Amino acid sequence: MPDRITLSVARYRPEDESAISFQQYEVPCHKEWVVLDGLNYVKDQLDGTLTYRWSCRMGVCGSCGMNVNGEPKLTCATFLADYAPGPVRVEPMTNFPVIRDLVVEIGDFMRKLTEVKPWIVRKEEKPLSEGEYRQTPSELEEYKQFSMCINCLLCYAACPIYGLEPDFIGPAAIALAQRYNLDGRDQGASERLEILSQHEGIWGCTFVGECTKVCPKDVDPAGAIQRYKLSASLASLKRLLMPWGVP
Amino acid sequence: MAKRSFEPLLWLLFSAGGVLAALLAPILLLLFGVAFPLGWLSPPGHEHLLELLRHPLARVFLFGFCTLSLVHGAHRFRYTLYDGLQIKHLNEFVNLVCYGGAIVGSAVAAHLLWRVA
């Protein structure tokens, strides 16, 4: 294993440029170093102007998502040694507008996430005297996988539909909607149906499956979306055939 | 509201068509498209086929298979055009061609299957 490796990092300085350019940085290549360590070395020792997001450096905060050699990855979980002898191309995540260097604008996702109401929705609240909403382990299993999402947005970077269709709500938001739909304590499925089942909400998805492939937390958003398509379409069918039915 | 109610229904039809096409298209093409023409197996006699096709259940089933497979193909192709060629802005035209084609094909299927016997 060589002891140095070159990072080819995308730079975008909006005050000076109107396109991305690449800058080469040679960083040490220790066995346990990840791409984020390389970027931090660049910022500390070589070029303090490099701008990027990171936080926990252990794969739970979802801040450090970037395209490494064209693939959406968490840079804190991607080992430099795996790319030896390099160079390693580091770019901002696909399908998002770039603010500066490796930092992307995620406002679209934040808006769509809020729209799907990712919280427990109750039609009637239990009075406090009745105690907490209890849940068995098997009830937890129903939605636990979808609750592991760290909002890293690698799935949005991998999804070609998100890049083509502006109204597509996207993998993580739909998976999080499912996390609440499948939660026994939630009563908001019909409210979410309104938002998700509109023309492009979920129907733009053609089950490419890339989102599940890149997810660092094994959330399987593709599975969540397909399952939701089935329940949403059956609900729509029921409404069509029995419009007087209970929503 | 009307726009919303089409997509879920179309997806259900697309899925049903996908299942039927997946189950039956391979063997049908294998036999009539490859095995019989190449002489690997001898094709069924005319009488035998006519007898099969005359049965009302067979014709109803074949009509269902044709219609659902056509809707499946139309739906998938429509999205391939949107995503592959990025012609979403022509969506009215694409929808007309795809689903219109499926409807025409189903009508042809109904006519041909009715006319057997």
Next chain:
Amino acid sequence: MRASYTEYHPRWLRRRKSTYWWLERVSYLAFILRELSSVFVVWTVAFLLLLVHAVSQGDNSYRQFLSWSASTPVLLLNLTSLLFVVFHAATWFRLAPQAMVVHVRGRRLPGAWIAASNYLAWALATALVAWLLLGD
């Protein structure tokens, strides 16, 4: 990628997706090929209807259909179609467990069982059709 413009937003770099995005990764290409199998499903229906028509017109036209289907262009088309519809079936059944979660007595059936039952149904349907057409 829409966002309302304010005085600070015009400098965000919005990268347009290339028309050939599906060539950028092998998995994207495989996806597009899978979607194009829809064209060959439509051809299968058309071919089947041509067969039905030929059968209903009598023995002669049935024989004509059989020899037409042996001609080189039709044979090549059908060979290609066969590959694509098998690809459609294989990918459809492989992905089914992701789309369907089946509960039996409160426990989830393993995905492998769902896939296996799909493949079994495929085998049974194939056997049934073959028996109907080839059997006496």
